[in-house]
Amino acid sequence: MKSLIKLAALLLALSFAAASWAAADIEINTPGVVALTQSMQARYAQLASHYASGAVGLTADGFIAVHDASAVPLAERQAVNALVAAENHDRKALYSEIARANGHPEWADDIRNTFAQRWILRAQAGWWIQGPKGWVKK
């Protein structure tokens, strides 16, 4: 009987511990993260049409890439390349800034992987996405 009570107490303690672990949060309200988010948000105004046309797609590793350059007039291709490079620069900085802000710089790759899945999951229908077997239209 006593051991049963002890077991119950143990389970209770465990569930509390689990609850406090589940509440573990990821800090994203740092000046660095906010600035990068705003920079990417501003750039999205220019990128949106390229996502929609398929010129630019989401890669499996949390970045973006030129998928179909022919969807863009020749004169604009350089600008698209620059947009993609700037976006990837911000994204890379974002992943490591979040890792750093949470005291674990070594999490940057895990954070990048999580973002990669979420970007793809939340992408709009019609956008191009790099899957395990190459590019697919969502």
Add this chain to the structure above:
Amino acid sequence: MNKNVITLALASFSLAACVTINIYFPAAATEKAADKIIDEVWQTPKPEQPANSETRPADNNTQKETK
């Protein structure tokens, strides 16, 4: 007596396990954080100015699965 020892051992083990778990990468929390940032970057819910600080301060974390 023996049972006490076992219980104590089990308790300390689970405590240690919890402490260890905290060092692991918090995948679920990161997903939430990622969604929050993605919402802002892509302006997902509304096409214009979601004004995230005014209109949906608390909803941010709970509505993820509805989209």
